[in-house]
Amino acid sequence: MSNILRQPLTGANTRKQKIEGGTMERTKFILEEKDMPTSWYNILPDLPEPLPPELHPATKEPTRLPPPLFPEAINSQEFSTERYINIPEEVQAVYRLWRPTPLYRAYRLEKALDTPAKIFYKYEGTSPAGSHKPNTAVAQAYYNKKEGVRRLATETGAGQWGSALAMGCVFFGLELKVYMVKVSYYQKPYRRILMETWGAKVVPSPSPDTEVGRRVLKENPDSPGSLGIAISEAIEDAFAHDDTKYSIGSVANHVLLHQTIIGQEAMKQMKMAGVYPDIIVGCVGGGSNFAGMFLPFIKDKIKGKKPDLRIICVEPQACPSLTKGVYTWDFGDEAGLAPILKMHTLGHSFMPPPLHAGGLRYHGMAPIICHLYKLGFVEAQAVSQVPVFEAGVKFARVEGIIPAPEAAHAIKVTIDEALACRESGQSKTILLALSGHGHFDLAAYDEYLSGKLADYEYPEEKVKEALAALPKVS
């Protein structure tokens, strides 16, 4: 290979960029298919304190057998104590359509920021659905099919999860009905079309198709919808049909488990680059993509091998479950049909403002992340929409990739940390979880570019109201 091909793109080479331990300056770190991890990493046996139990929504007692929402294989993964769980060959075969995903060194961003920090990003936007979500969608479709389920029901916010599951279902021959949060259904018609192209049926939520939907519509015909409502509708649908199960795209332990393929790949790729991260940054909606990235690394922090590793969860200021929520027992959904989880929550009846980062509009947070947050192993920051888009545009102009608005939250904090390195003169290694591309979010970019994008204040009063409606658990 000629030397010029090994160089980072024009202008990015003013600083000495020799990577420690490596002989070559590289921009992309690509694993071969044979190096794709063949098991998921389960954090549960490595937690310094056990995770609080999940409570049955009706009895409010600890249960390992919540309502029959999921197939057996998924239920057992939810509470498994096995450290590594084999990825079925059929699931690996689908993963190989786009996995392993690339890890990049962001030379051009470093240059633009004039920072001594080394910035790496792991890009999940190369999947057919454009995000990390197929990592669990494919696995869930597979297990449901194997156990004889004919049809799935699910919710979707921005449409990322619905489209990922639509693809998973069509691969394994399952029908899918998607309850799509109404504000996104109208803001992002292309994601609906994506789901329909993969064969799913999509309705805006709240919908007249379920009791929950009809109740919400009666109270507020203009309800923009929320993930909490859409989850309730999908669960009600699954309960109402014998051949149907429910599938969730984030928050649950088994979803985080399936996403750990991201972090395990990134670990190998960082090794190829001859570095180990000092800071890992990602966005959190329900917490799945970022947990998938950091859980394989946090083991080193828990075991004392890398005690100063910083892990920063980034959430929207308008829906700040970690930084402003209460750590308590709450329902995962609006109607109280889902298991009760111990998590940071803004209240299951909280209706987040119609942010563009639809995937971050969730009232709660993955119990695993909340637990690690309480134990002091991860940090959290809330950022607002306008600076997030500013960061997303800056990233697009130097690295090329137009990030999903969700992922742009993480870019904002990555840039802040890189600038802090410039101030302090420290050369830290930052690993950014870039959860997806923003090709279906261009209307939001359009709003930003034309100066019409507004910031939402933290809706303190509405959160107070929602917190008053928490379930009573003794």
Ligand SMILES: *Cc1c(COP(=O)(O)O)cnc(C)c1O
């Ligand atoms: C859904 C989504 C998120 C938020 O969900 P998590 O479970 O927190 O990962 C983040 N980024 C993208 C691109 C998404 O589609």
